[in-house]
Amino acid sequence: MIVDPYKVLGIPDTATDEELKKRYRELSKKYHPDANLGNMEAAEERFKEIQEAYRQITDARERGESGYGRVTPGYTPDRNYSSGYRPGQGAYGGTAYQYQKKPQQEGDRRTYAEYEDPYFGFGDFFTRWQQSQAQNTAGAGASYKTYGSGVEAAAKYIHENRYDEAIRALGAVTLAKRDAYWYFVAAIAHQGAGNNLTAVEFAKRAADMEPGNTKYRDLLRLLQSSGQRYETRGKNYGEVGAGATWCLSMIALNLLCNCC
Amino acid sequence: MFGYVTINKEDLTIREYERYHSFYCGLCHTLHKKYGRTGQLTLSYDTTFLCVLLSALYEEPLKVREGRCIVHPLTKHTERYGAVTDYTADMCILLTYYKFLDDWKDDKSRQSRLGADALKKHVDEIAKKYPRQERAVRDNVALLSEMEAKGETNLDLVAGVTGRMLAEIFVYRADEWQDELRYLGFYLGKYVYLMDAYEDLEKDLKKGQYNVWAKERERKDFEALVENTLTMMMSEAARAYERLPIVTDTEILRNILYSGVWLKYRLHRNKLLSEEGKGGAK
Structure with missing residues (x-):
């Protein structure tokens, strides 16, 4: 766990979610190993740290806590992911x-x-x-x-x-x-x-x-x-009218409707 | 696909709506360019959502073009497309092809067979380019068929199959975004499957066909159960979305995830309620 994730990202803990995301994008781009070919190892270390910091802050905010939230394990994305998809064994x-x-x-x-x-x-x-x-x-x-x-x-x-x-x-x-x-x-x-x-x-x-x-x-x-x-956020949007029908709505949208 | 993952137009500004529309048209244009008229038929709102989502996440440059289309030849419209659109178009073909195969297997529908035949050569190319996604679609369509044939009633299990399929489609590349995207795709897939089954429930019961909701149908609180279940799926999908560092087109994406996905549900409910009121249906 990172002690001060906000410091890692260089933003105050009062940063809005949008500011947080913008900063994360900036830093991700800057330290992405692919963008630092001459210095890949150091960049990768920093990149992982930035990712971890972002995740930690996002987790904490999701839980509604201020500060650094609960301890979570570190996560290392597997960049060697191969297309080895196959269904596991076992019945239903x-x-x-x-x-x-x-x-x-x-x-x-x-x-x-x-x-x-x-x-x-x-x-x-x-x-x-x-x-x-x-x-x-x-x-x-x-x-x-x-x-x-x-x-x-x-x-x-x-x-x-x-x-x-x-x-x-x-x-x-x-x-x-x-x-x-x-x-x-x-x-x-x-x-x-x-x-x-x-x-x-x-x-x-x-x-x-x-x-x-x-x-x-x-x-x-x-x-x-x-x-x-989810329901709290959903309240920001209007209700669908009682008399509406699907196809009428889609015609109003001027879109190709494949269903009728 | 099913067309549930769409916008609630009333809650978008005109500019936001036109921007969404331009992605839709851009996807249509790309499908036509790569796969002709047959390709265009694979277009759907669900994949348009994916297009907007990935374009916003990757912020790759988009071409903008004024065009006309067959459906509305008199008005010009804007089309937006890029590398992400190419990917999404390929996924449209993949999903539709396996859906055709599955339909043909079930109903021996000649139309499905013809559709599948028309798309086969494209699918072969797409499979070479995106083996992971192709395997996911192929395996999960087969698995779903198996489960339905066995009459599986566990909602999580059955819906999870479509979940896993969509999860791989949502993962554009094996990079740092893959897990959030996979999570989003997974729960959106579960939502889509359960919503589709819910809409088809009355029809399936009449025909004596499989429906995952059939067992729960007789519960007094069935409608509440459906709404709660669908909400649980969307809430996980939305959660994954909120974790992604997306700062572009957020109004459109949130409109879809929090409101648009419920459009068909609300309309279906209104229809059922009005039928009930007339003393019909139930």
Whole structure:
């Protein structure tokens, strides 16, 4: 984590979102390795720092906090991404298909294990989703350990952003043994895998099974927060008229309508 | 594609509308130039959104041209296009081709077969240039077909297939923007799939055809469930958009993401409600 991300970008913490974005664009262009061929390594270091600073500030602002926000793991975009897309193994029933990428070097990413975070750092699904897309599932090589099945194994997979495997590990627990904690961990795994509906459903279940547990309530609130932010912003726009029809609207737009 | 990811014209200024229109026309022009009349038929609002989005993100130079088109030959209009438009045009062909193949497989529609045949040679070229995207479309169309045949009812799972397909389309290059774009494309894809299924629900139920919403249909709070589900998808997509450092055409992009995408939904709801009022439909 960067101690002073605003300083890295050279802007005050009162900068508007637009000013932040403009500055980030400027600096990205300046320090992009492709634009610094004579000095690639140093430029790349600075570029990563700038990216990290931008992400940190964006995360914090998204959470509505001022200052530097919660600890999030570092993210290194995999510039060696190859077109090695292929669907993962496994049947349906809760598992998500994943992209395969070339294995990353050990130590390229910091894991959650480095941070004291009882919530598995779930405050930052976005980064975690990104990282899970960079995963190479089992069979690709020695870089990735297997943890078996069960809730604790799932938690370990989640720490490493391996949501597909977490879901599989959770699936091994029989229905009767699925307690509130199971649903809590499963909610996080599913959100990470992009199954946001399942995630909310499971978070609700956990909170219902243990109403006194604030961790579970917090997770549910977090999962629902982006919907609320969206609806607030959406209020800036007008309602669609009651008498309107689709084709009339499109004709009004003067656009080619392929449907009628 | 489906045409849901469009603008809410009433909330754009005239200048913003014309700018959006110029991207649409620019995409149409590019499709025609590269792929002729058949190519133009693959044009959609959803891909126009992608064009505006990527153009704003990459801020690459755009050519501006005054042109006429077949649909409105009497008025001249502005066209804006660039490298991003070329990419988007290729994605239009890809998506339409596999949709044709899928339709032909399902309904044996001769039109779909002819359409697919007309596009095949272009798809072969596009596949060489963009293998990652081509694989994503091909594999996910096949996977979706499989899931629908099996009667899969898990909304996340089924919608996620279209999500993954669109996610790869949205990733123009394997660069520092790819993850945000992938996230945006993924959730937009889920939205589009679920919205399309919702619109087709009554028709599918009547014909006894697969629809992912069928299982939930009998719930008392079904309409609220649909709206909440769609909102959850759009909110994630919008979130990804807000993270991208886009400073151009933000009014158009936000208009689409926060308002335009709901146009068809609201119209469909109004239609259902008015049918209900007349004592019909439900």
